Amino acid sequence: MTERHRTALEAVTAAIHAAPDAQHAMEQTVQLLAKHLPDYTWTGIYLLDGNELCLGPFVGKPSPHTRIPVGRGICGAAVAEKATIVVDDVNADPRYLACSIETQSEIVVPIMSNGTVLGELDIDSDRRAAFTGDDRALLEQVAALLAPKLASRQG
Numbered sequence: 625m626t627e628r629h630r631t632a633l634e635a636v637t638a639a640i641h642a643a644p645d646a647q648h649a650m651e652q653t654v655q656l657l658a659k660h661l662p663d664y665t666w667t668g669i670y671l672l673d674g675n676e677l678c679l680g681p682f683v684g685k686p687s688p689h690t691r692i693p694v695g696r697g698i699c700g701a702a703v704a705e706k707a708t709i710v711v712d713d714v715n716a717d718p719r720y721l722a723c724s725i726e727t728q729s730e731i732v733v734p735i736m737s738n739g740t741v742l743g744e745l746d747i748d749s750d751r752r753a754a755f756t757g758d759d760r761a762l763l764e765q766v767a768a769l770l771a772p773k774l775a776s777r778q779g
């Protein structure tokens with residue numbers, strides 16, 4: 625991982641551990657990722673609500689996609705596949721639901737607990753092929769840290 629990614633992971637890890645509840649943990653996560661990683665033009669979390677993804681905290685321009693059915697878009701595909709999806713060129717992917725005309729690439733990482741999807745991290749970049757193996761590693765670790773917070777968010 626690059627120094628930048630390591631620094632982001634340390635900051636997010638500390639913030640999640642210190643967060644009093646899931647909402648604060650999610651807000652801190654998107655803010656710190658956006659702050660430390662300049663390529664992250666839009667950084668958000670969707671929460672699974674029945675068969676739909678519901679937009680939670682985000683940093684970036686407002687998205688028209690506040691609710692996305694499972695199976696639709698890259699976001700819905702990641703839930704259906706229970707796997708990270710990296711799209712180097714969103715304009716070449718027929719699944720892509722446009723949020724901003726400037727977006728070129730996207731990564732979506734499911735947040736899972738005991739094999740159940742609770743939500744996902746969704747990051748867009750204005751740079752083509754912006755997301756590397758370092759981003760995937762970072763975001764999959766962040767998703768694993770968030771999972772227990774989201775799993776206990778009823779209380």
Ligand code: SME
Pocket residue numbers: 666668687689692696697698699700719720721722723730746748
């Ligand atoms: N691009 C996503 C939709 C969400 S916006 O990027 C915020 C998708 O294709 O599912």
